[in-house]
Amino acid sequence: QVQLVESGGGLVQDGGSLRLSCAASGRTDSRYVMGWFRQTPGKDREFVAVVSWSGASTNYARSVAGRFTISRDNAKNTVYLQMNSLKPEDTAIYYCAASRGTYLSTTQSWYELWGQGTQVTVSS
Numbered sequence: 001q002v003q004l005v006e007s008g009g010g011l012v013q014d015g016g017s018l019r020l021s022c023a024a025s026g027r028t029d030s031r032y033v034m035g036w037f038r039q040t041p042g043k044d045r046e047f048v049a050v051v052s053w054s055g056a057s058t059n060y061a062r063s064v065a066g067r068f069t070i071s072r073d074n075a076k077n078t079v080y081l082q083m084n085s086l087k088p089e090d091t092a093i094y095y096c097a098a099s100r101g102t103y104l105s106t107t108q109s110w111y112e113l114w115g116q117g118t119q120v121t122v123s124s
Contacts (some may be wrong), residue, residue, distance in 0.1 A: 002026045002113055004096050009118030012086055016122070020081040022096030022115055033099045034072060034079040037108055038092035038120075045095065047106040049081060059104050064090075086122045093117040 008020040022034065035050040049060045049070040058070050069082040079096055097111035105111070 002028055002030075002032075002098060004098060004113055004115035006094065006096050006115045006118040009094060009120045011121045011123065014086065014088060014122055014124050016086050017082070017084045018086065018120060020083065020094055020096075020118060020120070022079040022081075024077040024079075024098065028077045030100055032113075033101060033104055034070075035097045035099070035105070035111060036070060036079075036081045036094060037097060038090075038094045039117075040092045045108050047108070048094070050104045050106065051079065052102065052104060057104060059106065061106075083120070086120075088122045088124045091120060091122050093119050 003025050004022055006022050012018050031053040036048040037045045038048050039045040047061050048064055051058045051070045051072050055072050067085045072079040095117045096115045098113040099111045
């Protein structure tokens with residue numbers, strides 16, 4: 001069983017930056033596609049970014065493309081989300097998720113494993 005733990009959330013001003021981390025522990029011998037999603041109260045969880053197991057392929061939501069960068073360090077079993085030029089509308093709980101296989105899905109139902117989430121708040 002693999003556990004995912006996010007960290008790095010916090011309060012930042014409009015235009016600021018944060019880097020989120022997602023550390024995997026447990027049986028990490030399988031190859032996982034890793035994604036980031038976010039959720040605000042009263043709304044469905046939405047896709048943010050996804051990265052292939054090798055790190056060579058990525059995909060981003062249109063709302064964050066050019067501002068956010070997803071990456072991974074498989075030696076450390078950690079995935080990162082570098083968030084630059086943050087806006088108040090980026091305020092949400094951010095979740096990392098893992099999916100076996102190779103498809104870089106943007107759909108949350110595709111992912112089998114989820115972390116507990118980390119709060120990101122961007123003040124105006």
